[in-house]
Amino acid sequence: MRFFVTRTPKHRQFDYKPRYWDQEAEEREERLKRLESLKDDSVAGTKARISSGFKRGYRGNSGLRRRQVMRSNLILILIVLLLVFLSYLFLTVYLPEIEGFLDGTGAPQ
Numbered sequence: 001m002r003f004f005v006t007r008t009p010k011h012r013q014f015d016y017k018p019r020y021w022d023q024e025a026e027e028r029e030e031r032l033k034r035l036e037s038l039k040d041d042s043v044a045g046t047k048a049r050i051s052s053g054f055k056r057g058y059r060g061n062s063g064l065r066r067r068q069v070m071r072s073n074l075i076l077i078l079i080v081l082l083l084v085f086l087s088y089l090f091l092t093v094y095l096p097e098i099e100g101f102l103d104g105t106g107a108p109q
Contacts, residue, residue: 037048 037045
């Protein structure tokens with residue numbers, strides 16, 4: 001004789017019939033709302049422009065991105081060359097004086 005009979009309930013099925021949904025129209029409306037918020041000169045419009053710029057990144061103009069990268073690389077190369085030249089100048093001019101001072105053969109000027 002069973003005192004505790006446990007029955008597991010049957011699962012309920014989800015039977016949802018969606019209405020007509022136009023994804024393209026919804027995306028178009030979203031783009032229009034976003035463009036309207038970008039045109040706004042208020043604080044919210046400024047925030048929307050900045051955030052859309054971060055989301056978009058440099059996908060819009062690849063030529064601009066390429067020019068910026070080339071410019072930064074050129075500046076980096078020029079800085080390295082300048083540091084190499086200054087190091088060479090320091091080593092050829094001041095190193096013999098420093099060596100002479102450390103050896104005791106040269107006197108400070």
